Amino acid sequence: MKNILIIGAGGVGSVVAHKCAMLPEVFGEITLASRTLSKCDDIAASVLQRTGKQIATAKVDADNSDETAALIKKAGAVLLINVALPYQDLNLMDACLKAGIDYMDTANYEPLDVAKFEYSWQWKYQEKFEEAGLSALLGSGFDPGxxxxxxxxxxxxxxxxxxxxxxxxxxxxxxxxxxxxxxxxxxxxxxxxxxxxxxxxxxxxxxxxxxxxxxxxxxxxxxxxxxxxxxxxxxxxxxxxxxxxxxxxxxxxxxxxxxxxxxxxxxxxxxxxxxxxxxxxxxxxxxxxxxxxxxxxxxxxxxxxxxxxxxxxxxxxxxxxxxxxxxxxxxxxxxxxxxxSQAISYTTGVPAMIGAKQMLCGGWSKPGVWNMEQHDPDSFMADLNEFGLxxxxxxxxxxxxxxxxxx
Ligand code: NDP
Structure with missing residues (x-):
């Protein structure tokens, strides 16, 4: 059982929190953090009611990598699941490097002021993650994912x-x-x-x-x-x-x-x-x-x-x-x-949980920055059948x- 930190308390974050809480043999203590604490608390109340599991909540500015790194340490997390917005990807990757933990997300980085969809910025972190012996998994939603x-x-x-x-x-x-x-x-x-x-x-x-x-x-x-x-x-x-x-x-x-x-x-x-x-x-x-x-x-x-x-x-x-x-x-x-939740949040949140599961106990945490297709697909495909998709x-x-x- 390993502790995780989920960042982002929107539609997708809610599904990830619920699905992770349903698998206590994989996910230990779960902390859900976002910009608006009340949204995390509402999700935590629903998780408790539906699964019986108590999860911790916190307020965080994901654009501030020092603040996030401090929260990672406090939560004792070994993996950060980023389901905030694509604008936060690089700051959250930096936070993971600072705190020494693995990273995953569901959408590629986008600069705020230009709608540009490309992996170049995140692929540039390859060496940093490799040297730190840490793993980053990019795009573990439905599409991408x-x-x-x-x-x-x-x-x-x-x-x-x-x-x-x-x-x-x-x-x-x-x-x-x-x-x-x-x-x-x-x-x-x-x-x-x-x-x-x-x-x-x-x-x-x-x-x-x-x-x-x-x-x-x-x-x-x-x-x-x-x-x-x-x-x-x-x-x-x-x-x-x-x-x-x-x-x-x-x-x-x-x-x-x-x-x-x-x-x-x-x-x-x-x-x-x-x-x-x-x-x-x-x-x-x-x-x-x-x-x-x-x-x-x-x-x-x-x-x-x-x-x-x-x-x-x-x-x-x-x-x-x-x-x-x-x-x-x-x-x-x-x-x-x-x-x-509706199916768009669900079809994104379930693969995020499954990607996290592969990283924690499915052999997917090799050092470096990886897209989904670079990993062996078999156990992920089996988990899709088992966990709702x-x-x-x-x-x-x-x-x-x-x-x-x-x-
Ligand atoms: P929402 O807007 O519902 O949720 C985003 C959450 O991130 C909100 O809780 C928001 O806080 C929080 N957030 C935003 N900025 C910050 C910040 N600076 N610090 C802390 N928290 C912050 O989005 P969705 O749940 O719909 O989507 C989440 C992610 O999933 C997006 O990146 C989206 O692109 C991706 N996605 C991927 C798909 C796939 O198949 N791969 C499909 C659908 C979505 P607040 O509530 O205060 O605004």
């Missing part, structure tokens, strides 16, 4: 070479609000309004946001959705670590209603991330927008429907073309029943893979 593991597992068990990868993230849920995002609105809107990039023949190719889309029918009756090609951070690490990939794309479903609201918000300037002067004060429009939108952590009560996230992978095995689709379907209402895979013909026919 499980999607990387699905790819590594496919390569290990189904392919000699992977040639194409299409990650398809469908949220077939309805939260009943006119407009709301399923995770932190600021991060979500920065991501979906960014230029699209996909990997083709050795380079990233840019296109206008949301300019390429098609219809996709999910398996198991989840339904038919319009999916839009966009950039997503796991593409960068996957094409680096699996160099046989000739084309890699990421697709996400959006409803016409979501896109209508987003277009208006963009057109009126509400998604800007630069500061504007308002009544003698500087505000960032997107941060103000976040303050008036529904809190994603509160959507669980009203959200119905299922998510369906998976990878269509094609390549060769024993000299012959081969293709598979590997996916998970998750029910919003079942997640709410289990931990009081069961997966399936189906074999496809090359034609089915090319036309995304999985249902």
């Amino acid at each position: 499980v999607t990387n593991i699905f790819t590594a597992w496919a390569l290990k068990h189904h392919f000699d070479e992977i040639h194409t990868l299409d990650i398809i993230d469908v949220n077939g849920g309805d939260h009943g609000h006119a407009f709301a995002t399923n995770f932190n609105p600021e991060i979500n809107i920065r991501e979906v309004t960014a230029e699209c990039r996909h990997w083709e023949n050795g380079e990233f190719v840019e296109s206008a946001p949301m300019s390429t889309h098609q219809s996709f029918t999910c398996p198991d009756g989840v339904g038919n959705y319009e999916i839009y090609r966009m950039y997503h951070e796991e593409l960068e690490s996957l094409v680096k670590h699996i160099p046989t990939i000739k084309r890699a794309q990421f697709w996400m479903s959006f409803s016409p209603n979501y896109l209508k609201h987003l277009e208006v918000l963009e057109n009126v300037g509400m998604t800007r991330i630069d500061e504007v002067e308002y009544q003698g004060q500087k505000i960032v429009p997107l941060q103000f927008l976040k303050a008036v939108l529904p809190n994603p952590g509160d959507l669980g009560e009203t959200t119905k429907g299922r998510t369906c996230i998976g990878n269509i992978i094609s390549g060769i095995k024993d000299g012959k073309p081969k293709a598979i689709y590997v996916y998970n379907i998750c029910d919003h209402e079942a997640c709410f029943e289990e931990v009081g 069961p997966w399936k895979y189906i074999e496809l013909t090359p034609e089915q893979a090319a036309s995304f026919e999985v249902a």
